[in-house]
Amino acid sequence: MDSNKITQLLGIEYPILQGPMGGGFSTAALLAAVSNAGGLGSYGAYTITPNEILAAAEEIKSVTSKPYNINLWVKDVDDSLKDFPQQKIEKIKQLFKPYFDELGIELPELSANIPSKFEDQVEVLFRIKPAAFSFVFGIPSKEILDEARRLGIKTIGAATTLDEALALEEAKVDAIVAAGFEAGGHRPSFLKPAQDSFTGLFTLIQQLKAKTSTPIIAAGGITDATGMKAAFALGADAVQLGTALLATEESGATPLHRKMLFSQQHNSTTVTKSLTGRMGRMISNRISDDIKFETEVLPFPLQTKLIAPLKVAALAQGREDMVSFWSGQNTVALRHHKAADLMQELIQALKS
Numbered sequence: 001m002d003s004n005k006i007t008q009l010l011g012i013e014y015p016i017l018q019g020p021m022g023g024g025f026s027t028a029a030l031l032a033a034v035s036n037a038g039g040l041g042s043y044g045a046y047t048i049t050p051n052e053i054l055a056a057a058e059e060i061k062s063v064t065s066k067p068y069n070i071n072l073w074v075k076d077v078d079d080s081l082k083d084f085p086q087q088k089i090e091k092i093k094q095l096f097k098p099y100f101d102e103l104g105i106e107l108p109e110l111s112a113n114i115p116s117k118f119e120d121q122v123e124v125l126f127r128i129k130p131a132a133f134s135f136v137f138g139i140p141s142k143e144i145l146d147e148a149r150r151l152g153i154k155t156i157g158a159a160t161t162l163d164e165a166l167a168l169e170e171a172k173v174d175a176i177v178a179a180g181f182e183a184g185g186h187r188p189s190f191l192k193p194a195q196d197s198f199t200g201l202f203t204l205i206q207q208l209k210a211k212t213s214t215p216i217i218a219a220g221g222i223t224d225a226t227g228m229k230a231a232f233a234l235g236a237d238a239v240q241l242g243t244a245l246l247a248t249e250e251s252g253a254t255p256l257h258r259k260m261l262f263s264q265q266h267n268s269t270t271v272t273k274s275l276t277g278r279m280g281r282m283i284s285n286r287i288s289d290d291i292k293f294e295t296e297v298l299p300f301p302l303q304t305k306l307i308a309p310l311k312v313a314a315l316a317q318g319r320e321d322m323v324s325f326w327s328g329q330n331t332v333a334l335r336h337h338k339a340a341d342l343m344q345e346l347i348q349a350l351k352s
Helices: 005-010 029-035 052-064 086-101 118-130 142-151 164-172 200-212 225-233 255-262 286-290 300-315 339-351
Strands: 014-017 041-044 067-072 133-138 153-158 175-179 216-219 238-241 267-272 279-284
Touching: 005 175, 014 029, 014 041, 014 339, 029 041, 029 052, 029 339, 052 118, 086 300, 118 142, 142 153, 142 267, 153 164, 153 238, 164 175, 164 200, 175 200, 200 216, 200 225, 225 286, 225 339, 267 286
Parallel strands: 014 238, 041 067, 067 133, 133 153, 153 175, 175 216, 216 238
Antiparallel strands: 267 279
16 A cells, blocks of 8 residues: 555554553553554553653653654543542442452552543643644543644544544544444543444444545454455555554563463453443453443542452462453454564555
């Protein structure tokens, strides 16, 4: 494939992007492997402090001089967390107590007082000036988007429905990620609840192609050249891979997580709120099976703080049935353990 809207927009050689995985899964090494091969590496920074973002940028600078993307969450704290009753926190904690008891650990002390980091993170991002600023769970203010434009930073928003894509286009973002429901990790819906925004990738690409003029980046279930070519055939201008890169040695995933992604015994995924309070796709485990989707859990990110010590203890005790492993639906074709090898396969397919 010759240069297109996305390669010209971002100053990259090939229309292949790395999914910006937050929560410690992004690394400078993974970003560099993708960017140095001619794609766009990404760094998911929503969980880290402004100073940690600055430190990550220094590390990135030491391993690549190519364009890259930093990803943030516009809404990184649920509205319902404000004034969330402590009594309710304690009640929901009891729902998870049997798992803590089984692992012999105490339930954590929790407070609903969790401020948003987004505005402070954006300030630092503007100092770093990455080639691209991608965001999920909403649309930044006009002031933020205008400043990104002034600084020459390209903006990329994520849509799980056509309505969300139309809202992003109205805000004049530079590109839109069509986030299919096959994708692993959080479902970044922002106009309607995630469970009411379940559009598959191939349908979503065609809807966006017909009704918008903004460049489209296809994401969700693409793990190899076959999926990539199918997305392009339907009208996508670029593809974004998450799970296939999460499975590589350069990612921040644990060796056990990578092993689970490659294991054909563990290819059943589910969408659950039990891990973080927001819907996300992961490999089914005992907790996601027990805690049904309609069960009330703590708002995001308080639920994450509840589950964090459980995950640590489960890993330490080898209790895979209680560890959460993010994964997209399509793991059957995963075979690359090195990000550079996966990139080369995709690039060769583009050239053929």
